[in-house]
Amino acid sequence: MSTGPVNTAVLRTEFRLFRREPAGIFWIMLFPTLLLAVLGSIPSFREADPALGGLRPVDAYVPVTLLLGLIIGGLQGMPPTLTGYRETGILRRMSTTPVRPSALLAAQMTVLGAASLVSALLTLAVGRLAFGVALPRQPLGHLLALLLALAASLALGALLSALSRTAKIATAAGSAALFPAMFTAGVWLPVEAMPELMADIVGWTPFGAAARALDAASAGHWPGAAHLAVTAGWAVLLTAGAVRWFRWE
């Protein structure tokens, strides 16, 4: 028996349940890599582009697809599940046992976080093996930027489920947040290739700043403190909002 925030039996159960969701596995773990593979198989994406500082588009898309996995995990995976757990009284039932319902929240974050990181590893591996994209030259800075982006994404997902009364609303809210998040992460146009003003504005968003930090770390530099701070600040702010508004029933 455990009364701490992490309960291994709950974690094991949520992991098992995640494995029973083929859609979740596809969108979080396979879709970003699949997108990279499709883009990378376009010949022009494998030619150096002066607009990207001499990088090939496929190089620029590796950090973007890494972020995409984290964003889908946080915004598509978390809100409907967590709000559904509240809506159908699962959290309520758990609060009549010696285990706190926060154990479910922690387990969800752990499972989705792990799935997003596996997705990131898969993207890096396919980028390296299929398209010769160099692995991050500043791995520690890269990992740090990735973890901060993951924290921001999970916190945003938790905030959306805190603010949504039903699982249906949570799904809609997650989808509505998904497109701006994908845009700022550079899915349509990598941040590096954006016009300067747009890139500056996007740099103030959690995933825009994370994209710039990942770009820097990929190129071998320690990510800019400002970019790391922006993503970290968002993570703290969104977490505070989720804690402030989350209801167990």
Next chain:
Amino acid sequence: MSVIDVTDLRKAYGGRTAVDGVSFSVDEGEIFGILGPNGAGKTTTVECVEGLRVPDAGRVRVAGLDPVADHAEVTRVLGAQLQQSELQPKLTVREALELYASFHPRPADWRPLAERLGLTAKLTTRFAKLSGGQKQRLFIALALIGNPRIVVLDELTTGLDPRARRDTWELIEDVRAGGVTVLLVTHFMEEAQRLCDRIAVIDQGRVAALDTPAGLVRRSAGATVISFTPSAPLDDAHIDALPGLASAARKDGRITLSGTDDTVNAVLTLLARSHVTAHQLRVTDATLDDAFLDLTESPA
């Protein structure tokens, strides 16, 4: 010795009062029923006992503990079966039993419990694929799996077929025989009559009556029911004048009266005096149903 003490409990949602000064106490090893019409405040009352809701006023003690302030300790002694509370759709019955058993320091063995509740054939079935009755039986199992000292069952047998209902009643009697105190919310009179040692009838947020099932029946105005088919018409005025008469009904030539034992004697005298024969004469005790309707009659 009492294990649940509720004193002058009050709870309102917005401006609407749900519980308006409820008091009762439940003795160790007792099966205590809470009976009442929909919206009477039954569920709110037991949710305050379970620590799921914070009372506006009043005092609740469970095994001497405050269910809100000492919530963690209360969860170790109290098992709860809730209304409208589901499980993860893709969780199997066996996984749910194992998971909830792992939450408790000294859980019951889930296998005999599943067997008792007829879930053995469903162990690998996912929650979403269970029928309403199977879900209900699983919830009962989850309430008992921690080997609680006190178990609160809200709408115990709702959705169960008559056979499963009877099996569940036997299980609850066995659980009590093991020394467990049972707080039972129900609106099935048969269930309350069969299981409960004492019943609190709650109506409009207040305790309308608190007694044994037999005591509640005796208390009601129409505790005795007499029915017969007269061989010749009886004068309505004579019937209406019967002492202690609570209600009178005529249908297809048959007369059904409820009242006291005095009413019965007076009916027999009236029949003899009028030289009327009573065919198929039946005198029965009123049921808890009748007593309940009598006690919760709203003036509106």
